[in-house]
Amino acid sequence: MQTRPTVTLAQFQDAFSQALFEEPAQAGTAVAALVAQPAFAVYRNTVAKGCIDALQANFPAVARLVGEEWFRAAAAVYVVNERPAVPSLLVYGKSFPTFLRAFPPAGELPYLQGAARLDRMWTEAHVAADAAALGRSAFATLDPDMLGDAILHPHPAARWAWFDEGPVFTIWSRNREECADEGDIDWRAEGALVTRPEDAVRWTSVDAAGCRFLEACAQGRPIAQALDAALGADPDANLVRLVSGLLESGAFAQLTLPSLNER
């Protein structure tokens, strides 16, 4: 036992945490003697592997699209600048889709960022709060005159996105489901809705009008305005089919009426 510590705990932790991601030669003096030991690699490997494994678990469709080797190499680059911010790896990788957009080797894969967003939407749906999904019967008790003023509240697990860049949802769902590629893909913009009405995460395609409708509902706008927004995206949208489709997917948790003094 030495009697005089050479560094404070904070100095030690500054140097150690930095050395985990640096070349050994760059290690600060507070940990130089540790980094020089072969066993330092145990910590270096465990930390990097923990982060990369978590990304691979959280972005399985992306990993399948690019292959494990490519994925882990990209993840290793991401990890250096984006260490986990919360001590639970279940939700690690929030900015991974944005990282992929700017990652030069992904430049030839225009659908990759979108696929990563969808994997992220799956994770968010998986861990979201529980709520019963609203069924179509919710409208049965509502006075039809009040319908336009009522507000549909998205389910806590519902996530949706519109992909202008191409058939991201089709590409993603084929890889997420690990099914063999079946036939050609129409190269056109697509939307996706991810829900978890009960335990299992589900996904379905949704058109531009549906995305606009969901967006308006999420902003707390009444159904009449949300339908207007949907028609703004597609003047020919079948509104009854749109709303019942979203309800069937479990996109909503609540239907409320504005209180009298707000109307």
Place this chain on the structure above:
Amino acid sequence: MAPVVTAGLGLKPRHHAEASDCPAAGLWFEVHPENYLVDGGPRLRWLATIRERHPVSLHGVALSLAADAPPDAAHLRRLRGLADRIEPALVSEHLAWSTWRGAYHPDLLPFPRTNEALARISSNVSAAQEALGRRIAVENPSHYLRIDGHEWEEIDFLAELARRTGCGLLLDVNNVFVGAANLGFDAADYIDGFPAAPVMEIHLAGHSRDPSLGERLLIDSHDTPVSEAVWSLYRRLVSRIGPRPTLVERDDNLPEFAELLAERDRAHAILSAPVARAA
């Protein structure tokens, strides 16, 4: 885990159904709470299903008690929420750090055992126990590095931590074996000198070698059965301090549930032997 002192198993998602249905007497399960710090969804329901039939222990890996900073308040709140929901038989953590200046490093990182570190960790353990409304058990870590500047032997450090905070201790026998091999101390001496009274739980696990990091380095890999050398240290410990709740950990290279249960039964038999009960 009072009043019944039995042996348990780390819970793996792949074994969920068998684990839930297993009728073995006294069987309990341990999970990493970080995998269940969610707002809702299937994970919490899996855990609740297990909890309906078996005691559950929460073994944290991310509280970062040895960081020179208070434990993350939001993380503690979520942990408290899970504990209130699951009503664990025991909550434990590690004598290690992982979060530093906002970044989480998924490992159990070492530090020099100084007076300064003892004061900081005591304060962190007290803060955690207060926030969780529970006594926690703190686990001895595995060691790989020779660190200069220790002012305390680990056993004395842990005993003093328990004295200052009232926390319990979790003695991981495999960590002792791995650290002894890597740093060159005597594992039996460590086991014999470990303070008996605060021990709330014992861990057993397997280790392996990583030749790429030096011929002699042992890794606390949890990917093999418990070694005979570790079983021998375990019997030595139990015959001295008496039976304590014991967990067999396995995280990688998972065998069938029955094989893990057989290891757990072996620990259970040692706990139930007259020599253990008489101690």
